Amino acid sequence: MSWVIDAQGLGKRYGKRWALNDCDLQIPSGHVVGLVGPNGAGKSTFLQLAVGLLAPSAGTIAVLGRGPAADVEQLARVGYVAQDTPTYARLSVEDHLRFGSQLNPIWDDAFARRRIKDLDLPVRQKAGSLSGGQRAQLALTVALAKRPELLILDEPVASLDPLARREFLQVLMEYVADEGVNVVLSSHLVADLERVCDYLVVLVDSRLQLAGEVDDLLGSHHRLVGPRRDPDSLPPGQEVIEERHTERQSTLVARCDGPVLDPAWTVEDLSLEDLVLAYMGHGAEARRARQNLEVVS
Amino acid sequence: MIAFSWRQFRTQAVIGLAGLVALAAVLLATGPNLVHIYDTAVAQCRSTGVRAGNCNNPASGTYPFLQTLALDLVLVVPLLVGMFWGAPLIARELETGTFRLAWTQSVTRRRWLAVKLGLVGLASAAVGGLLSLMVTWWFSPIDSINQNRFDPAAFGTHGFVAAGYALFAFALGATAGLLIRRTIPAMVVTLVGFIATRVLVTFGIRPHFMAPDTMTVSLQGGQGGLNITSTSAGVQVAGSPPTLPNAWALTGTIENNAGQGPSAAFLRHACPGLTNGAGFSGPASGVEQSVRGGTREAVPVPSRLPDPIQQCITGVASKYHEVVTYQPGSRFWAFQTYETLLFVALSIGLAGLCVWWVRHRLS
Numbered sequence: 001m002s003w004v005i006d007a008q009g010l011g012k013r014y015g016k017r018w019a020l021n022d023c024d025l026q027i028p029s030g031h032v033v034g035l036v037g038p039n040g041a042g043k044s045t046f047l048q049l050a051v052g053l054l055a056p057s058a059g060t061i062a063v064l065g066r067g068p069a070a071d072v073e074q075l076a077r078v079g080y081v082a083q084d085t086p087t088y089a090r091l092s093v094e095d096h097l098r099f100g101s102q103l104n105p106i107w108d109d110a111f112a113r114r115r116i117k118d119l120d121l122p123v124r125q126k127a128g129s130l131s132g133g134q135r136a137q138l139a140l141t142v143a144l145a146k147r148p149e150l151l152i153l154d155e156p157v158a159s160l161d162p163l164a165r166r167e168f169l170q171v172l173m174e175y176v177a178d179e180g181v182n183v184v185l186s187s188h189l190v191a192d193l194e195r196v197c198d199y200l201v202v203l204v205d206s207r208l209q210l211a212g213e214v215d216d217l218l219g220s221h222h223r224l225v226g227p228r229r230d231p232d233s234l235p236p237g238q239e240v241i242e243e244r245h246t247e248r249q250s251t252l253v254a255r256c257d258g259p260v261l262d263p264a265w266t267v268e269d270l271s272l273e274d275l276v277l278a279y280m281g282h283g284a285e286a287r288r289a290r291q292n293l294e295v296v297s
Numbered sequence: 298m299i300a301f302s303w304r305q306f307r308t309q310a311v312i313g314l315a316g317l318v319a320l321a322a323v324l325l326a327t328g329p330n331l332v333h334i335y336d337t338a339v340a341q342c343r344s345t346g347v348r349a350g351n352c353n354n355p356a357s358g359t360y361p362f363l364q365t366l367a368l369d370l371v372l373v374v375p376l377l378v379g380m381f382w383g384a385p386l387i388a389r390e391l392e393t394g395t396f397r398l399a400w401t402q403s404v405t406r407r408r409w410l411a412v413k414l415g416l417v418g419l420a421s422a423a424v425g426g427l428l429s430l431m432v433t434w435w436f437s438p439i440d441s442i443n444q445n446r447f448d449p450a451a452f453g454t455h456g457f458v459a460a461g462y463a464l465f466a467f468a469l470g471a472t473a474g475l476l477i478r479r480t481i482p483a484m485v486v487t488l489v490g491f492i493a494t495r496v497l498v499t500f501g502i503r504p505h506f507m508a509p510d511t512m513t514v515s516l517q518g519g520q521g522g523l524n525i526t527s528t529s530a531g532v533q534v535a536g537s538p539p540t541l542p543n544a545w546a547l548t549g550t551i552e553n554n555a556g557q558g559p560s561a562a563f564l565r566h567a568c569p570g571l572t573n574g575a576g577f578s579g580p581a582s583g584v585e586q587s588v589r590g591g592t593r594e595a596v597p598v599p600s601r602l603p604d605p606i607q608q609c610i611t612g613v614a615s616k617y618h619e620v621v622t623y624q625p626g627s628r629f630w631a632f633q634t635y636e637t638l639l640f641v642a643l644s645i646g647l648a649g650l651c652v653w654w655v656r657h658r659l660s
Contacts, residue, residue, distance in 0.1 A: 051401050055660040069400070076403035086394035088305070095304055102301045103402035139398070146403070 002065055004029045004150055004182045005050055009059030012045050019045040021206045023059070027184070027199065031213070032176055034197030035186035036276055042206040043186040044083055047154045050184070051080045064149055076106055079148030083155045085139040089128030093121050093138060100142045112145035119171075133164030140168070144175060153185035157192055169196050190273040200272070202279045209279045214272060221275050222260060223268040224252045235262075242278040253278040298404050298412045306417055309382055313424050320370065320428070324435040327360055334359055335438035357442045364439065367432045371454035374428055375463035376491050378421045383470020384483035386413060387651070391478045406655050414648050418467055425463025429456065446629050447545035449499050456633040461640030466491045468644035468651075475651050475659075494643075498636065506635045509547050509622040514539060516610070521619030522549050524578045525609055527571040532564040532609070536619045537578065543626030550620045551613070559617055567612030570605030577606050 003026045010023040020042040027033055035043050048054040049061050052069025061067075066074050087096060093116060101107040116123060119137050127135060136156055143151060153172075157165040173196050176183055187193050193200070200217060202210040210217070221241070228250045231240040237257035244251045253270065260267050270278075303310075335356035342352035387410075390396040400406055433440075433455045445451050453459065469490050474483035514521040522537035536549030551558055559567075624632070 048397075053397055053400060053660065069405075072403050072405060075401065075405070078401070080397070080401040082394060082397035082401075084394060086398050088395055088398075089393065090308075091304065098304070099301050100402070103298060103399075103404045105403055142398070 002029060003027060003062070004031070004033075004064060005184070006062045006065075007046075007049075007059065008061075010046075010049065010056055010061050011058035012042075012049060012054055013057040018057075018206050020049070020203075023208045025201065025208055025211055027201070027211070029182055030180070031182065031199035032173075032197050033182075033184040033199040033201060034190075034193030034214075035184060035201045035203065036190055036193055037186075037188065037203035037209075038280060039188050041188075041203040043188075043203055044154055045206075046203065047080075047152050047184065047186060051078055051152055053082075072105070076104060076146060077149045079143035079146045079151045081136070081139045081143050081151075081153045081156050084159060085132075085136045085156065087127035087130075087135050087138055090126055092124050092126055093130070094123045096127060096138055096142055097145075100145055104146050106147050108145045108147055111147075112141050115141045115144070131164075132159045133161070133168065136160060136164070136168055137171070140172065148181065150182045150184070153183070155186055155188070157187065165192065172196065190276045194272050200276070202276055204280050204282075204284065209282065217275060218270060218272065220257070221253065221255050221270050221278075223270055223274070224250075224254055224260065224265040225268065226250060226262075226265040229264075241282045298408060299416065302412050302416045306382075306420070310420055313378075313382075313420070317424065317427055317431075320367075321431055323363070324367070324431055327363060328435045331356055331359055331435070331438050335442070354442045356438045359439075364436075367435060368450070368454045371425075371429050371432050371459050375421075375425050375459055375466045376488065378424060378463045379466025379470040379487040379491055380484045382417055382421060383467040384474045384487050385480045386417060386471045386474060388474030388478060388480040388483045391475075392480060406659075407652060410652055410655050414468070414471060414651065417471075418464055418644070418648070421467035422460045422464040426457050426460030429454065429459035444542035444626075446543050446626060447624060447632075452503075452629075452632070453495070453499065456630065458633045458637045458640075461637035461644075462491075462495065464644045465494070465640040465647075468647040469494075472647045472651055475654055498639065502639070503632065503636060504545075504547055504624070506632055507624065507628060509624055511620060511622050514549075514619045514621050516551075516614035516618055521551075521621070523551070523610065523613070523619075524576075525568070525571075525606065526576045527568070531561050532568045532571050534559055534564060534609075534613055536621075538623070539619070539621060541621070541623055541626075543629070545624040545626075547622045547624070551617050552620050553617050559613060563616070564609075564613075567616075568605065568609035571609060577610070 005025065005027045007023050007025045010020060010025070011018055012020045023042075023046065035046065037043050045054065049056055050063050050068055052067070052075075063074075064077055068078070069075055088099075091099070097109070097112050097116065100112065101109055116138075119134070119141075121130070121134055121138060127138060130138065136159075140153070140156065143153075156172075157168050160168060169192065172183070172185075175181070176196075185193070185196075198214050200210065200212065200214050201208070226249070228245055228248055231243050231250070231252060234240065234252075234254065238260070239255045240252050241255060242253040253274070335354060338352065338354040338356060342348075342354075347353075387396075390399065399409055436455065440446060440451070440455070443451075446455060453462070466487065470483060470487040473486040473490070474480060477483045477486065516523060522539040524535045524537050526533050526535075534551055536551040538546035538549045540546070553559075
């Protein structure tokens with residue numbers, strides 16, 4: 001099996017702070033991967049490690065089977081749009097297209113120009129005077145015209161208004177549907193990813209919490225509502241992610257390997273957002289537990 | 298990558314080129330007239346039998362504003378190149394995040410950096426060198442009057458050494474921008490670092506490029522430089538480097554044929570009438586020459602020195618001469634070459650640091 005991204009014990013440290021810690025993650029090909037987590041969880045760090053802008057402090061990462069940014073050929077296989085979609089403010093849209101064609105051995109100029117035209121981007125205008133949405137579209141165009149095997153987008157819609165956000169993701173999905181490219185995109189909002197992703201990775205507090213295909217994750221996680229009981233009394237194969245108790249009633253979010261047989265529970269499906277929120281809370285609890293352990297030891 | 302680097306640099310390059318062309322036009326318009334004034338004066342002096350050294354040539358005082366401007370430009374332009382071409386080169390990409398765009402195209406960081414440094418570095422050296430050569434050409438009539446090519450102010454603004462200065466200033470700016478990651482602080486570091494390096498090289502390193510020659514100058518003819526001070530402890534006499542045409546006098550020592558300086562007893566005898574606090578400094582002839590703004594002017598000191606001083610000078614000059622160490626004017630181009638190579642080597646060192654830093658520290 002060839003992995004799009006294969007991270008083993010991956011970590012990145014800034015001074016004493018680990019921005020990403022002990023991350024083991026293997027993403028199979030053929031997916032649109034959503035990387036989700038709160039701000040500062042390490043999403044950007046992970047993506048920058050994947051494109052070779054950062055070097056790992058610990059562990060290894062391979063992208064499409066090779067070291068990130070290992071050489072020109074590897075650089076050409078990965079398209080990347082950085083957070084806040086940086087562009088050269090004093091250069092025009094046209095200059096950016098030339099930039100792309102001059103700096104990439106594979107460059108689909110006709111495609112890039114068609115996109116710019118479809119998006120109504122003014123070719124002569126300086127990138128610095130484009131709107132945030134237009135700038136994001138320009139950056140995406142440059143990344144797409146490389147015809148990459150893997151497209152990595154770091155919070156591509158974070159700075160966009162809701163309309164531009166929807167438009168951006170729509171354009172992206174049309175491209176993915178046509179070209180079947182691998183995509184990894186990050187967001188701190190699940191709603192952005194819900195419509196477009198079929199694979200989910202949750203990072204909380206510099207640690208990997210969850211990774212898997214969205215359908216599998218939704219199929220294996222349930223909300224269990226029933227009379228109050230101790231979550232430790234669940235049978236093996238059921239792991240509590242989130243628990244909430246009133247005097248009489250317990251509400252759990254649990255990962256269940258098989259069907260839930262206990263008739264005391266009412267089993268409800270979860271939305272992707274509920275699932276992610278449960279894991280974010282889970283991560284926060286785990287962190288508190290770790291800190292307690294560190295205090296004890 | 299080259300085409301793209303050029304696109305990024307184009308506006309700055311056009312500004313630099315426009316400046317060069319404008320100055321060239323002014324110098325071309327005025328240069329022939331300067332030569333004419335010089336030639337006329339030389340011909341007149343020759344026809345009236347005045348020696349060239351004493352010829353009063355009005356060319357040295359012509360276009361005073363342009364003279365100052367031209368010399369100041371050669372001094373300052375390398376610094377401007379470092380601050381406005383060098384410092385933002387990488388710092389701005391780091392500040393605005395565009396390095397993330399550039400480094401994820403199909404170009405390795407090393408190539409990205411090499412092309413940027415190479416292209417703008419070449420342009421920097423070209424601007425410094427062309428500017429300096431233009432000014433050197435324009436100044437040639439004035440220089441043949443002043444004969445001060447080794448003067449620290451003249452050396453750095455003539456010949457081609459300014460190409461090395463500009464290249465170094467650019468490399469310093471680029472390196473500071475890469476390490477500090479911010480344009481404005483990098484510009485300040487470039488300003489301070491460049492001036493400090495220039496001063497250090499001019500006074501600390503340049504005199505040692507070649508072992509100086511030595512010559513003996515008679516104090517009687519008034520060529521040697523002399524300092525006389527009289528205090529309660531007695532009279533003291535020391536040599537000072539004299540002004541030599543086109544050469545660079547480094548030290549001057551008062552000695553007799555046996556290599557000994559005047560003893561206290563001799564000075565008591567030779568300079569009897571000197572009162573406490575009396576003193577003298579200048580050529581033993583009593584005519585001081587000073588170099589101001591690249592123009593040498595003879596400043597007559599009171600034609601009759603006080604008798605005790607004159608007596609002292611004559612007394613010392615009868616037994617002693619001055620030993621001068623100096624760099625002869627014929628070494629000018631060798632020194633230009635050495636100093637240029639020194640700055641080119643410094644620039645290459647800085648470029649190497651940049652390549653290493655981009656590979657190992659910026660990730």
